[in-house]
Structures are given as structure tokens and as C-alpha cells.
């Protein structure tokens with residue numbers, strides 16, 4: 001048995017203790033500063049690319065699809081999307097893709113990438129508290145420039161971010177805790193049938209809310225996804241005809257316990273389904289920023305000016321110049337401006 005008792009610290013002990021404490025404090029302050037710096041790098045990021053003077057895209061003519069209906073399901077995981085019978089049926093008749101997201105994997109950045117083809121580093125939209133209009137062109141802009149009748153249904157945020165109230169038909173409803181996708185689909189069907197809509201965009205919030213509340217691996221999340229699936233099927237059945245293509249996309253997934261923003265595969269690899277006229281039977285992988293150029297090619301609209309992605313050729317039944325010329329022109333102009341800015345030069349002159 002050892003004899004106990006406290007022994008006074010010698011000068012050496014004190015020196016070790018004090019310098020240890022000082023090191024801890026310095027490390028803590030350093031970590032705090034680094035975290036603050038990293039946070040600011042993301043949150044206060046200003047894209048140099050949006051200042052580039054890019055040529056206005058030419059108004060498109062007509063594409064392989066006379067009407068494109070885009071459904072954005074907020075927060076839907078890829079594995080759960082494969083347990084949605086309506087979506088599986090669309091996959092069987094079209095293109096089944098898994099897309100990799102940019103970071104951070106939040107909703108505003110994801111919506112913006114899907115609508116513009118510009119990932120976070122180009123759009124500058126890096127948070128869910130981005131304020132005002134996004135500084136990049138979107139499919140809404142190019143659809144309006146192509147004189148298509150546009151219908152937009154979803155969150156009121158779409159007005160501030162994208163000027164969605166410019167659409168000929170629109171309905172904006174805030175998610176307040178109750179299931180909303182049924183009412184949003186009713187609105188979309190009604191507005192699309194009121195006129196000859198060429199571009200329809202519907203944003204469905206319920207799956208994301210279920211993910212945050214109960215987790216991405218919970219039975220309730222799957223149940224909500226299946227309920228949304230039934231509403232998407234209702235939308236498809238109401239608008240289906242020989243000229244209408246459907247595109248179902250997702251902004252991000254959810255981790256098992258709920259939440260998103262990072263690199264986890266359940267969050268950062270999301271499904272995309274394309275079906276209808278002009279669309280091939282295919283399956284593969286792509287990037288989030290490829291969606292907008294693919295939709296533009298399908299609808300015969302100009303690719304949004306700041307798009308960094310490119311149309312996924314395997315999704316398109318035809319990849320002739322009549323389908324892809326507008327997207328080639330845009331890529332050429334953007335690549336010029338992009339390389340100019342990436343070399344540290346001022347924005348490209350007009």
C-alpha cells in the first residue's frame with residue numbers, strides 16, 4: 001500500500017501547469033478564431049462570378065417537350081425515393097439519376113443551383129438566410145424570356161429569391177405545421193390548366209419537415225414521402241399528355257437522425273427523375289448543376305447565363321444541334337468569363 005498525502009507542487013510542476021493552461025487558452029482562442037474565419041468564408045461569401053457581363057441568352061424556340069413540369073421535393077433521400085411507387089413508375093419510363101450536391105447542402109443554395117445551374121461558389125447563395133434576389137439568372141428568367149406561360153407554386157421565399165410573382169400563374173403558401181403538398185398540387189393543376197403553361201415549377205416542403213422533426217430513417221419520414229408520392233402521381237396524371245415532360249428533383253437529403261448541410265452520402269447524393277417526350281431511357285450519375293441546362297434543352301429555353309453545369313446528354317433522346325445549340329452558346333460565354341475571373345482578373349468586359 002502506498003502512503004498517500006498531498007505533496008506541494010515544486011516550481012517545475014507550477015511551470016508545467018501554467019504553461020499547459022496557457023497552451024489550452026491559446027488553442028481555444030485559435031480554434032475560435034479559425035471557426036469564425038471559416039464560418040465567415042461561407043456565410044459572408046460574395047461570388048466574383050456574378051459581376052461578369054455575360055451575353056443575354058437568345059430566346060429559345062421550341063424544345064422536344066412543349067411543356068416541362070418540375071417538381072422539387074425538399075429534403076428527400078435517395079433510398080427513400082426508391083420506395084415511392086409513383087416515382088418508381090416515372091423512373092421506369094424515363095431517366096433515373098443520382099446527383100452530387102455542392103456544399104453547404106442547404107435548401108436555398110440547392111434550390112438556386114437547381115434553377116440556375118450555378119453551384120454555391122458561383123451563385124454566392126451559401127446559406128438559408130440569404131436575403132433578396134439571387135444574383136444569377138434562373139430558369140424562371142429564361143422561361144419568361146422565351147415567352148412561355150410560367151406557373152410557380154410553393155413557398156413565399158420563391159418570390160424574394162427569384163421574383164417568382166412574375167409568373168402568369170402563382171400560388172405561395174407557407175408551411176405552418178400541417179401537410180401542404182395536397183393543396184399545392186391542387187393549385188398547380190388548376191393554374192397549369194388555366195392557360196397554356198410551358199414551364200411549371202412546384203416546390204413541396206413536407207418531406208423536409210418530417211426529416212427535421214423525426215429523422216431521415218424514421219417510419220414517419222417514409223410515410224410522408226409516400227404521401228407526397230401520391231400527390232406527385234396525381235399531378236402527373238392530371239397534366240400528362242404527349243407534349244409534357246416531368247422532372248422530379250431534390251435539394252438535399254437527411255441524415256438518419258434528421259438534418260442536413262454537410263457531406264454525408266444520405267444528404268449529398270440525391271435522386272433526379274426525368275420522364276416524357278424528349279427524354280431517353282437511361283440511368284446514371286450527374287451533378288446538381290446539370291439539372292437546369294438539361295431542363296433548358298428539353299424545353300427549348302436558353303440555359304441560364306451563370307450555369308456552370310451542362311445538359312446531361314444521356315437524359316436527352318436527341319442531342320443534335322437543334323436541342324443543344326443554346327446550351328453550347330451559354331457554356332462558351334460562361335467558360336470565357338469564368339477563366340478570366342479565376343485568373344484573378346476583373347470581371348470580363350462587356
Ligand SMILES: [Zn+2]
Nearest residue numbers: 075107208212
Ligand atoms: Zn431542411
